[in-house]
Amino acid sequence: AEFLITSITELTGSLASQGVPLSRGMKLAADEINASGYLGEDKIKLVQLDNGSDRGQAALLVNQANASGSIAIIGTATGYVSHSIAPLANELKVPLMGMVYSVDLLKPGPYSVKITSSDDSHTISLARYVTDVAKPKRCLIIYANDNPGFIAQYKTFREYAEKQGIEFIGEEAVSLQDTDFSALATKITALAPDCLHISMTAPGGANLITQALQAGMDPATQIFAGAGFANQQLMKVGGAAVENVVVSADFVPGGVNEEGKKFSTDYEAAFESPAENWSAVGYAQMKLIAYGLKQAGSSATREMLLDAIRNVKDVPTILGAKGVMSITDRLPEYDAAIIKVKDGNFVNAQ
Amino acid sequence: MIAQQILNGVITGSIYALFALGFTLVFSVHRVLNLAHGGVFMVSALFAYYLVTSGVSIWVAAVAAALAGGVVSGLIEIVALRRLRRFPPHVMEFAALITTLGADIVIINIGHKLTDAQTVRFPFGTFPNVFFNLLGLRISFLQIAVLLTVGAMLLFLMYYLYRTPVGLKLRAVASSEKAARLMGVNPDAVYLQTFFISGVMAGIAGVLIALSFNSISAHMGEPYMLKAFVIIVLGGLGSIPGCVMAAIFFGVAQTLCVVYLPPGAPDIILYSLLFLVLLVKPSGLMGSAAAISIVGRRA
Amino acid sequence: MLKVENLVAGYSGIRALRGVSIDVAGGEFVAVIGANGAGKSTLLNAISGIIRPTSGTVALDGHQLEGKPAHVIARSGLLQVPEGRQILPDLTVHENLRLGALARHGRTPDFDIEGILKLFPRLEERLKQPAGTMSGGEQQMLAIGRALMGAPKVLLLDEPSLGLSPLMADHVFSALVQLHSRGLSILLIEQNVHRALEVTQRGYVIDQGQVVHQGASADLATDDSLIQHYLGQEPATA
Amino acid sequence: MNYFSQYLPLADIFLLALGFAFSQQVVLRAGVFSVATAGFASLGAYCSAILVTTYGWPAPAAIAASLLFGTAAGWCLSLPLARLRGIYQAIATLAFVQVVIAVMLFATSITGGGLGINSIPKSVGTGTLLAAAIITGYVMFAMQRSGIGRAFDAIQQEETVAAVLGVSIRRYHALAFTISGAIAGLFGGLQSLNTYTLTPSSFSFTFVIMVLGYIVVGGRRSAWGPVVGVAFLTLLPELSRGLAEYRPIVTGIVMIAVMIFLPLGLADTFILSLKRRKRQGNLVEGGTHVRSAS
Amino acid sequence: MSALRLEGVSKSFGGLRAVSDITLSTPVGKITGLIGPNGAGKTTVINLITGTLSLTDGRVCLGDSDLTTAEPDAIARHGISRTFQNIRLLAEATVLDNVMIGFHRHEKASFVSGLLGLGAARRETADIRAKSAELLQRFGLLRYADMPAGNLSYGHQRRVEMARAVATDPKILLLDEPVAGMNDVEAGELGDLYQELAASGIGLLMIEHNVRFVTRMCEHVYVMASGRMISEGRPGAVMQDPKVVAAYLGDKHAQG
Ligand SMILES: Nc1ncnc2c1ncn2[C@@H]1O[C@H](COP(=O)(O)OP(=O)(O)OP(=O)(O)O)[C@@H](O)[C@H]1O
Ligand SMILES: Nc1ncnc2c1ncn2[C@@H]1O[C@H](COP(=O)(O)OP(=O)(O)OP(=O)(O)O)[C@@H](O)[C@H]1O
Ligand SMILES: [Mg+2]
Numbered sequence A: 001a002e003f004l005i006t007s008i009t010e011l012t013g014s015l016a017s018q019g020v021p022l023s024r025g026m027k028l029a030a031d032e033i034n035a036s037g038y039l040g041e042d043k044i045k046l047v048q049l050d051n052g053s054d055r056g057q058a059a060l061l062v063n064q065a066n067a068s069g070s071i072a073i074i075g076t077a078t079g080y081v082s083h084s085i086a087p088l089a090n091e092l093k094v095p096l097m098g099m100v101y102s103v104d105l106l107k108p109g110p111y112s113v114k115i116t117s118s119d120d121s122h123t124i125s126l127a128r129y130v131t132d133v134a135k136p137k138r139c140l141i142i143y144a145n146d147n148p149g150f151i152a153q154y155k156t157f158r159e160y161a162e163k164q165g166i167e168f169i170g171e172e173a174v175s176l177q178d179t180d181f182s183a184l185a186t187k188i189t190a191l192a193p194d195c196l197h198i199s200m201t202a203p204g205g206a207n208l209i210t211q212a213l214q215a216g217m218d219p220a221t222q223i224f225a226g227a228g229f230a231n232q233q234l235m236k237v238g239g240a241a242v243e244n245v246v247v248s249a250d251f252v253p254g255g256v257n258e259e260g261k262k263f264s265t266d267y268e269a270a271f272e273s274p275a276e277n278w279s280a281v282g283y284a285q286m287k288l289i290a291y292g293l294k295q296a297g298s299s300a301t302r303e304m305l306l307d308a309i310r311n312v313k314d315v316p317t318i319l320g321a322k323g324v325m326s327i328t329d330r331l332p333e334y335d336a337a338i339i340k341v342k343d344g345n346f347v348n349a350q
Numbered sequence B: 001m002i003a004q005q006i007l008n009g010v011i012t013g014s015i016y017a018l019f020a021l022g023f024t025l026v027f028s029v030h031r032v033l034n035l036a037h038g039g040v041f042m043v044s045a046l047f048a049y050y051l052v053t054s055g056v057s058i059w060v061a062a063v064a065a066a067l068a069g070g071v072v073s074g075l076i077e078i079v080a081l082r083r084l085r086r087f088p089p090h091v092m093e094f095a096a097l098i099t100t101l102g103a104d105i106v107i108i109n110i111g112h113k114l115t116d117a118q119t120v121r122f123p124f125g126t127f128p129n130v131f132f133n134l135l136g137l138r139i140s141f142l143q144i145a146v147l148l149t150v151g152a153m154l155l156f157l158m159y160y161l162y163r164t165p166v167g168l169k170l171r172a173v174a175s176s177e178k179a180a181r182l183m184g185v186n187p188d189a190v191y192l193q194t195f196f197i198s199g200v201m202a203g204i205a206g207v208l209i210a211l212s213f214n215s216i217s218a219h220m221g222e223p224y225m226l227k228a229f230v231i232i233v234l235g236g237l238g239s240i241p242g243c244v245m246a247a248i249f250f251g252v253a254q255t256l257c258v259v260y261l262p263p264g265a266p267d268i269i270l271y272s273l274l275f276l277v278l279l280v281k282p283s284g285l286m287g288s289a290a291a292i293s294i295v296g297r298r299a
Numbered sequence C: 001m002l003k004v005e006n007l008v009a010g011y012s013g014i015r016a017l018r019g020v021s022i023d024v025a026g027g028e029f030v031a032v033i034g035a036n037g038a039g040k041s042t043l044l045n046a047i048s049g050i051i052r053p054t055s056g057t058v059a060l061d062g063h064q065l066e067g068k069p070a071h072v073i074a075r076s077g078l079l080q081v082p083e084g085r086q087i088l089p090d091l092t093v094h095e096n097l098r099l100g101a102l103a104r105h106g107r108t109p110d111f112d113i114e115g116i117l118k119l120f121p122r123l124e125e126r127l128k129q130p131a132g133t134m135s136g137g138e139q140q141m142l143a144i145g146r147a148l149m150g151a152p153k154v155l156l157l158d159e160p161s162l163g164l165s166p167l168m169a170d171h172v173f174s175a176l177v178q179l180h181s182r183g184l185s186i187l188l189i190e191q192n193v194h195r196a197l198e199v200t201q202r203g204y205v206i207d208q209g210q211v212v213h214q215g216a217s218a219d220l221a222t223d224d225s226l227i228q229h230y231l232g233q234e235p236a237t238a
Numbered sequence D: 001m002n003y004f005s006q007y008l009p010l011a012d013i014f015l016l017a018l019g020f021a022f023s024q025q026v027v028l029r030a031g032v033f034s035v036a037t038a039g040f041a042s043l044g045a046y047c048s049a050i051l052v053t054t055y056g057w058p059a060p061a062a063i064a065a066s067l068l069f070g071t072a073a074g075w076c077l078s079l080p081l082a083r084l085r086g087i088y089q090a091i092a093t094l095a096f097v098q099v100v101i102a103v104m105l106f107a108t109s110i111t112g113g114g115l116g117i118n119s120i121p122k123s124v125g126t127g128t129l130l131a132a133a134i135i136t137g138y139v140m141f142a143m144q145r146s147g148i149g150r151a152f153d154a155i156q157q158e159e160t161v162a163a164v165l166g167v168s169i170r171r172y173h174a175l176a177f178t179i180s181g182a183i184a185g186l187f188g189g190l191q192s193l194n195t196y197t198l199t200p201s202s203f204s205f206t207f208v209i210m211v212l213g214y215i216v217v218g219g220r221r222s223a224w225g226p227v228v229g230v231a232f233l234t235l236l237p238e239l240s241r242g243l244a245e246y247r248p249i250v251t252g253i254v255m256i257a258v259m260i261f262l263p264l265g266l267a268d269t270f271i272l273s274l275k276r277r278k279r280q281g282n283l284v285e286g287g288t289h290v291r292s293a294s
Numbered sequence E: 001m002s003a004l005r006l007e008g009v010s011k012s013f014g015g016l017r018a019v020s021d022i023t024l025s026t027p028v029g030k031i032t033g034l035i036g037p038n039g040a041g042k043t044t045v046i047n048l049i050t051g052t053l054s055l056t057d058g059r060v061c062l063g064d065s066d067l068t069t070a071e072p073d074a075i076a077r078h079g080i081s082r083t084f085q086n087i088r089l090l091a092e093a094t095v096l097d098n099v100m101i102g103f104h105r106h107e108k109a110s111f112v113s114g115l116l117g118l119g120a121a122r123r124e125t126a127d128i129r130a131k132s133a134e135l136l137q138r139f140g141l142l143r144y145a146d147m148p149a150g151n152l153s154y155g156h157q158r159r160v161e162m163a164r165a166v167a168t169d170p171k172i173l174l175l176d177e178p179v180a181g182m183n184d185v186e187a188g189e190l191g192d193l194y195q196e197l198a199a200s201g202i203g204l205l206m207i208e209h210n211v212r213f214v215t216r217m218c219e220h221v222y223v224m225a226s227g228r229m230i231s232e233g234r235p236g237a238v239m240q241d242p243k244v245v246a247a248y249l250g251d252k253h254a255q256g
């Protein structure tokens, strides 16, 4: 049989920088699955649609995917869009394989599934690293206040770290569109924290760090960030300024196991740009669906697919620090990778 | 810190002015809100980036980018606006909103394809990274360059508009196209010229801002458009010095708000302030009542 | 000098000119008269290139001008004082005059700004004022002055006395006579029929977009029935 | 059945956008260059969402509250803005929109801040939206044909003239703002009970430009303008889906082409050409006027 | 009698005193003239009466109502109507629509009935349309009714302005150079119309440079120069006043 899977991602519009690698990752996985005969006689047909970074278009595409008989939908790259289509997918009873961090995605009903572990587990891995390994004294939080994911992230981080006795000297909000951080940079320099936790995207964050250093921030200030930072853009934009930045990520660059290593080389060969966090997430999502389909067999239905992946134990994946993942009632768990910039590359920090 | 922050604000404001001057020029002369200005700005930055990465020096690249901005802007005039000018002003002004928006969408998405939706930046060390300490204030060579460029652009525009015959033609066409034609002025040439100059300014701004903030992306013009709107109005329409003053005022106000207010509050204060300024002085800080725009109404 | 033949022009579907032929010899002063809506302004605009004629020819000194853009026609020396004055309201009086000079295109002008101010002293007091805030009559003087600044070969005037006080209208007419005596060719549209026929040499009467009469001004002026007939609005009860 | 139902969300999108477009058109017709529709819509949307999720109000009551809230906001905004004109008015209303966004981001405890409000129960379907759009459309038509429409036209084209003919600019501007606020508040409320989620960025600068786009592309005068403009701009991305990532480029080019050739907008141009044809018909009927030579 | 009266009206633009201490009155049922050289301040006087400009000094009254500080629309609703020297029509609206808006001040249908398209509003619209067509007929414009007003020739646009002003059914009608751009025959036709209007009880105040026309039409003439009133009286007498001849007429016209 041929299983129709529709991806609905931000291929154009303002959120495309996340949507594009994501959809490339899944494409790579789908081709690989079909070529390797992983599903025996069965094949995957991946249709990739663009929601133009717009909620309305995404909702329409969910309906189309449902009408065309897709067994599952993969998407979308951002919480803003994902949250608005999850209720619809549940209403139509079509599995929505989401990749946003917030657990809220699972709330609308049993048909929404996640591939990334929750914010909390991610962020707490990072917070644990901060309290156990880095042990700073005075932390300053900087977050993008116009994105739900980044807000949730910094809150979890602060809550955990504060309990462990880290002192926080303030919170500063920025917007994802900002590029001019001169005021904030001067303020950071004056506040003189020894630790920054930054919740925003890689290019913006790298730029912020560069400007803070130019404004005279102590170069020894330790900098921590969530998965938003986990891609090459960080080094491309930040250069030497982002050395030693510690990031929690789904994917350790280069891979932690054979599959991850192969993914990295294949991806780079196929798309002429290095694999990064989002492409790995897309890839892993597609692989998880294939895993589910294999369990459910040739006559798999949507419900059978869901049943097959609702609870899994220790399946191999390219995500996480250890390369295995378990899922408990649609919520994946794997140890987040804690990585660090060394000589312009990410390396495992642990 | 306060002195440093005010300096930061002045520089931020100058950067807004850098972007807004070309936009204001087109608006004040032709009453067209060129929504593609941000697109032109981005194209120039990207063009300079490709030149620099293929080995051209930043100075040459900047000049080339400025010209490229002028050419793209001129093309926008020819393709998206020229035909519209046959129609009465209130029709033309609204239609121009959409045609320039369309042009912006086209340009941004070409940029999108070229950069693969990623943020790029000039290679490290493209522009000398030198800092000066003036009376305890930190200022970079680049920031000084920004200040000087804004000053130069302001002087150039004032000279060009008020001291040259070309400027006279330009203002004549702005005042009444038909009457200007009857006096032998070719409005097509005048429009093209204005757009070219505006594009050159966007180009210079694009390169300097990309250098300042280490980033070039397809959407880099968008946040500046909103600011540019605010600034031309705050400065009083048609007033070039007003535009620069408003930009700096806005930059300083914004910086101080960011520094002294809790996160999220600055925008509330800043835009409420703008609202109040307009109520107290309905034609902007520097505007005269005579300069009131007529977008949406007949001349 | 100016030769217009069989000019046809109109506005989206409406034919306002239906084949008008007119000529102005070098140094001649010619009047065109007609009722409201007869097509007088349309004629001037078609000559000046403000509207594009559908057929017919316009020649200045033997150079074909029809279909050329308005600014090219203006530069070639055909300058109009348009209906509604069309001064540039945001520019000062001085700037309006300077702008007029841009149409010279190498011709030597009879007037510089001083000369214009001598002709219309009222303008001198207003040099720095935005032209849009001047009184109607002042604007009319400016419009004439501006056209003269451009060293016209043929001056086209669309109701120059409109809105002028009697004294000022006299002034303008005598100025025109004076310009004419210096050798300038003038085509004058005027609703003040008697005045127009007094100062000009020849006249055309147009009606419904066609020339219905032409002849020496003096003859036209004495033909009362003609004037009554072609210059009246149709009866209100029609 | 299945085939049609998959396009149902498109109908929802269309109807919601139509409501906002009507709201935008009212002010433009009255010669007010306001972009406050986004702000009113945001207020209406948050009003309904909060009343339903936090206070458990029934949907119809919440929507009525949104309508009232929008109406009140429109009227209040009209008071200070009476003095402004043209682009100054546009920027003042844009400032209002930015303040609304910023407040929604800031008042985290009430609005959820940047997280927005998720999982709003869906209680507004296509039928309700259709009814709301039809009623609004009817009001727009009726207004067009009444003295209000004439007064708006006069103000929009020549304010001084309108004033010396006895039209109270202040009163009619206030009326336009109020109607605009009412419509936007209503459809904001409907939207939040139709699309599950709400964030401050739902009604941002992009929204402002898009809603203006509907009116300019469709036409600023006729009540068909918004209908045609919204249909065109919401269908265009769907029709060009086959073009993959070149889609936005083509959209941009089509926008330029349409406006360059039909600068009055699709509907207005069409209606004008119909009128023109009728007029020419009349002329032939009546015969061209030729004065008889007696 | 509800005449329009100006008492000591003045207006300055910055340093320029454009109108200075003008006192005049316009009785109903008669045509009053206001003449003077270009830039004398005549149009400014009309702008001051209609509230388009605000007074620096003085009072404007209509009958018992003081209109000195009233808003333009309120003044219009008191029954003062005007035409503009520089024609101001709704250029894209049809001629008929231009006249229909003139009836605004007599509309009675409420906002609500307009918004809901109730019968009252619809009937009123039909009624106004019929009356407007009648007016156009009177001004000889009926065949242009469906044309965009901006497409008319200059003279015809002037007539549309007048029809619109008359549509407001004013007590006082202010005409700023009503026959500018018309020849004597055309002016004569309009003159008859003004006399009819005056006979029907409207007070007309007319600014005009066509001296013959003013002499024929007006019972009383005011003469302004440089913002001041320099003469007033019956046309015949005024036109022979040496001050008027010197400032305004020139010797050529000083026949009376
Ligand atoms: N822009 C326009 N669009 C359509 N028709 C027009 C336009 N301008 C003029 N017309 C028509 O052309 C005809 C001639 O108008 P024109 O302005 O040439 O008359 P005119 O002789 O100058 O009259 P007046 O003495 O009133 O100025 C008129 O019937 C008029 O309605
Ligand atoms: N807004 C203004 N700002 C400055 N000066 C003005 C303004 N409006 C009018 N003026 C000046 O006031 C004087 C009177 O102008 P007004 O228009 O009243 O004259 P008028 O008597 O109507 O003349 P005309 O017969 O030429 O129309 C003129 O000198 C004019 O330049
Ligand atoms: Mg004419």
Ligand SMILES: [Mg+2]
Pocket (backbone or CB within 6 Å): C135, C136, C137, E042, E043, E044, E085
């Ligand atoms: Mg006047």
